[in-house]
Amino acid sequence: MNSLRAAVAVAALALSVGASEAKTYRWITFKPQGAGDAQQRSTQWFVDEFAKRTGGKHTIEVFWGGSVAGTREIPTALASGVGDFGDIITPYFPDQFPLNNAVGFFIPQPNNTREIGELMEKWHAEIPQFEQELANSGIKAVGFRPLESYGILCTEPVESVADFKGRRIRSYGFAYPKLIEALGGSPVSIATSETYEALERGIVDCTPIGPALARGWKYDEVAKYYIEYPIGASFGHLLAMNLASYEGMDEETRAIVDQLGKDYLGVYADMLDDDESTVREAWESELGVTVIDPGVSTEDMATLSANEGIQEVRKDWIERATALGVDPDPIVAELEFK
CATH class of the missing domain: 3.40.190.170 (Bacterial extracellular solute-binding protein, family 7)
Known part of the structure; x- marks a missing residue:
């Protein structure tokens, strides 16, 4: 927790400068950098693609392995501005995010990884309460990572x-x-x-x-x-952003993040299929x-x-x-x- 408190102070200073001007965003994750699984590889893909699609104007630095915030600290850390991006293990927070944990209440169910990801995308696009539930915690979903x-x-x-x-x-x-x-x-x-x-x-x-x-x-x-x-x-993980960081992006960068989130599901699912x-x-x-x-x-x-x-x-x-x-x-x- 000491590292989290220190990071909050640093984040507060950074936000005072203006999130819209930030060129290096922070991604906080519980995944070890050397995990080598579909979750870690797809995170790296997102980071690399973000730099590529912004022409190197903006980048993301990843803080791997819970070095800034542990799995149960990430929603709070994102909301506080400790990180701009992060992956949230949604089932750990059924009371905070009941709508976004819908699938966890419906086990067994007939959908595979891609289909669950597509359903999450659909519900977020069509049912405002899904996004509002996250916004209440200062968070914006930018992608979805179902389990296998x-x-x-x-x-x-x-x-x-x-x-x-x-x-x-x-x-x-x-x-x-x-x-x-x-x-x-x-x-x-x-x-x-x-x-x-x-x-x-x-x-x-x-x-x-x-x-x-x-x-x-x-x-x-x-x-x-x-x-x-x-x-x-x-359903496993939300790829989430600090809501203020997301809204503070210029329109072009925000559009890149939105498209990356849509592309992410297919890339991740392909990696997971290969692993299986x-x-x-x-x-x-x-x-x-x-x-x-x-x-x-x-x-x-x-x-x-x-x-x-x-x-x-x-x-x-x-x-x-x-x-x-x-x-x-x-x-x-x-x-x-x-």
């Missing part, structure tokens, strides 16, 4: 959905505990950083995750069975991970989603959206199995 489509990684084979019964499955957030209970499993709340050891020691038998993330966290070293259970993509393909190839060869398809249909997922516990979570979001003046029905329709 998830299955379930286990330490033992799961040949059918019935085999999830009695399994201890890693859980988090609002929707996953109810999904796990609907499958007959026992939800166990464990942090991402602690899941490797939990799988290794048998504290949990399975965890919902996608291939690229499973490899990134090395969970596939201790859990060798990936179940193609169609949970869908979760590489991981699946490694699973088949040197890593020895067995992929199991339990034969779950769209109809099966629709039936599961009708579970009372799952519906309770969805009703919670519907009530929040309604209270904010949003018609939830069109959004819900996009997130249901049909």
Whole structure:
């Protein structure tokens, strides 16, 4: 927190000069520079493209690895002007950003990474409350970074959905505990950083995750069975700006940022697809991970989603959206199995 306070003071001085004149913007992120995954590479792509499209007039300096603000500090740091750009792990802030966390209440859902990103773009363009929710915190969304489509990684084979019964499955957030209970499993709340050891020691038998993330966290070293259970993509990260920094840009630069945000989704999704393909190839060869398809249909997922516990979570979001003046029905329709 000391680094965050110091950065606030520096940012306040910079803003007093005038954000519209800034030529070097600051991007604060939790991602390590050497991560090498789609999230880190696409961040670097955005930064490089910004310099290129502004003809070098403006640049972005990235402060990697939480060096300025940790994951849970970034919204406050952006709002305070510590950073001009930053990536926010949206599910960490369901009460602050309930609308922008809509997907997190609708797990499982049928959309993939690109489709979730496109839905977020659509909702921001068509429903003013999505942007206003962020503006209330001094933030502007300039891009969207959904996570990959998830299955379930286990330490033992799961040949059918019935085999999830009695399994201890890693859980988090609002929707996953109810999904796990609907499958007959026992939800166990464990942090991402602690899941490797939990799988290794048998504290949990399975965890919902996608291939690229499973490899990134090395969970596939201790859990060798990936179940193609169609949970869908979760919404992950907002690419956000300090609202004053965004509004202080000249019209040309602001238009470049807007277009970069639109282009970003396709670039990121392509990188994520490449990562997943590489991981699946490694699973088949040197890593020895067995992929199991339990034969779950769209109809099966629709039936599961009708579970009372799952519906309770969805009703919670519907009530929040309604209270904010949003018609939830069109959004819900996009997130249901049909």
